[in-house]
Amino acid sequence: MACALKTYALKLTKDKSGSTGGSRTAPTPTAESVKSRAESTRVLNLRELLFLVLSLAFWVSMMTVAGCAERQLTAPTPQMDAAEPFWIRVLLAENLTNCTLKVPSSFSVTNTHTQTAQAHFDQVDVPINVTISAGRITIAGRAFRGNEVIILPHDPYIFNVNGDDYRGKLKLTVNPDGDSFEVVNVVPLEPYLAGVVGAEMPDYWQPAALAAQAVAARTYCLYIKRRFGSKRRWDVRQTAANQVYLGCIAESAKIWEAVNRTYGRVLVCKHPNGSEDIFPAYYCSTCGGHTENSKHVFGDSFQPLRGVRCPYCKDVAKLSSFFWPMAEFDKAKVSTALLQRYPKLKQLAPGGRGEITSITGATYCVSMEMKMCTK
Numbered sequence: 566m567a568c569a570l571k572t573y574a575l576k577l578t579k580d581k582s583g584s585t586g587g588s589r590t591a592p593t594p595t596a597e598s599v600k601s602r603a604e605s606t607r608v609l610n611l612r613e614l615l616f617l618v619l620s621l622a623f624w625v626s627m628m629t630v631a632g633c634a635e636r637q638l639t640a641p642t643p644q645m646d647a648a649e650p651f652w653i654r655v656l657l658a659e660n661l662t663n664c665t666l667k668v669p670s671s672f673s674v675t676n677t678h679t680q681t682a683q684a685h686f687d688q689v690d691v692p693i694n695v696t697i698s699a700g701r702i703t704i705a706g707r708a709f710r711g712n713e714v715i716i717l718p719h720d721p722y723i724f725n726v727n728g729d730d731y732r733g734k735l736k737l738t739v740n741p742d743g744d745s746f747e748v749v750n751v752v753p754l755e756p757y758l759a760g761v762v763g764a765e766m767p768d769y770w771q772p773a774a775l776a777a778q779a780v781a782a783r784t785y786c787l788y789i790k791r792r793f794g795s796k797r798r799w800d801v802r803q804t805a806a807n808q809v810y811l812g813c814i815a816e817s818a819k820i821w822e823a824v825n826r827t828y829g830r831v832l833v834c835k836h837p838n839g840s841e842d843i844f845p846a847y848y849c850s851t852c853g854g855h856t857e858n859s860k861h862v863f864g865d866s867f868q869p870l871r872g873v874r875c876p877y878c879k880d881v882a883k884l885s886s887f888f889w890p891m892a893e894f895d896k897a898k899v900s901t902a903l904l905q906r907y908p909k910l911k912q913l914a915p916g917g918r919g920e921i922t923s924i925t926g927a928t929y930c931v932s933m934e935m936k937m938c939t940k
């Protein structure tokens with residue numbers, strides 16, 4: 566398209582000057598040159614017509630494609646009236662000083678403490694600058710009271726932050742330093758799962774695999790939310806630290822089909838107290854031929870999470886993922902790294918002089934046992 570435009574512009578310049586640009590003097594018009602120009606103009610008009618027809622065809626096709634994408638993207642977000650336990654708070658960014666917000670609908674801004682709408686914005690699809698100023702969240706130059714605001718897009722409940730589309734609401738919280746803020750996507754469970762399943766598994770995989778992924782992801786995030794969510798301002802990260810969540814871009818008809826087909830379905834197991842309940846349904850892309858007992862990795866023990874042999878991934882996994890090289894750990898280096906990562910370990914010993922005295926590897930995994938020196 567750009568090439569066609571460029572060619573057309575050059576042709577116009579040449580015809581207008583009557584030369585190829587070698588002389589700045591306008592040639593004296595002759596009968597031939599006038600006739601030639603008239604023919605040239607007719608040719609140009611035909612070309613122009615052709616160009617316009619092609620342009621029109623091009624833009625109609627582009628608008629059709631964009632329209633399809635738009636229709637898929639703006640499918641209404643389900644469950645916006647779900648109860649609080651069925652919303653997931655996904656941490657998108659922790660220490661921002663500014664971000665760009667774009668909403669394809671009008672939206673309102675609410676103070677989470679007063680639960681009252683503080684402002685209504687009608688700037689549809691316009692990039693809006695969000696910053697922090699004097700400890701306050703500032704949206705399009707307007708500062709908001711309190712240390713936390715919720716941005717609620719109106720139907721179809723979609724917003725774009727720093728170039729990525731998400732469903733639900735956007736929560737902005739001022740960090741204790743007062744100089745930066747945290748960005749959290751508060752999203753109903755099922756739209757959250759659509760953004761996870763499509764990120765964790767290609768949508769051309771078998772429907773049964775996608776459904777299994779949806780059930781595992783639903784179980785995992787509900788468990789993590791319940792276990793850790795009450796102690797922090799978010800439930801899960803959007804990375805593999807929990808499970809990968811990419812928002813709208815991960816969605817497709819097949820992904821939504823897997824999420825909807827398994828609606829409300831979770832995995833449960835018997836817990837030590839005799840109850841039947843959800844558990845952290847960990848999953849991974851490649852297990853290396855044998856899954857590890859979760860007790861050795863995360864310290865939590867659940868009957869379905871014992872290590873089992875896996876005959877599947879050796880035939881499909883990348884060799885570099887299936888076979889890991891031997892890992893060797895130097896006690897001094899591990900001790901230093903651990904104490905740097907967890908400085909409170911030092912304080913466990915009397916006098917605050919703890920050190921790691923023993924590191925023991927376990928079969929199939931890299932977990933270690935540590936004993937603190939009490940000298």
Ligand SMILES: [Zn+2]
Pocket residue numbers: 851852853854855875876877878879
């Ligand atoms: Zn496997």
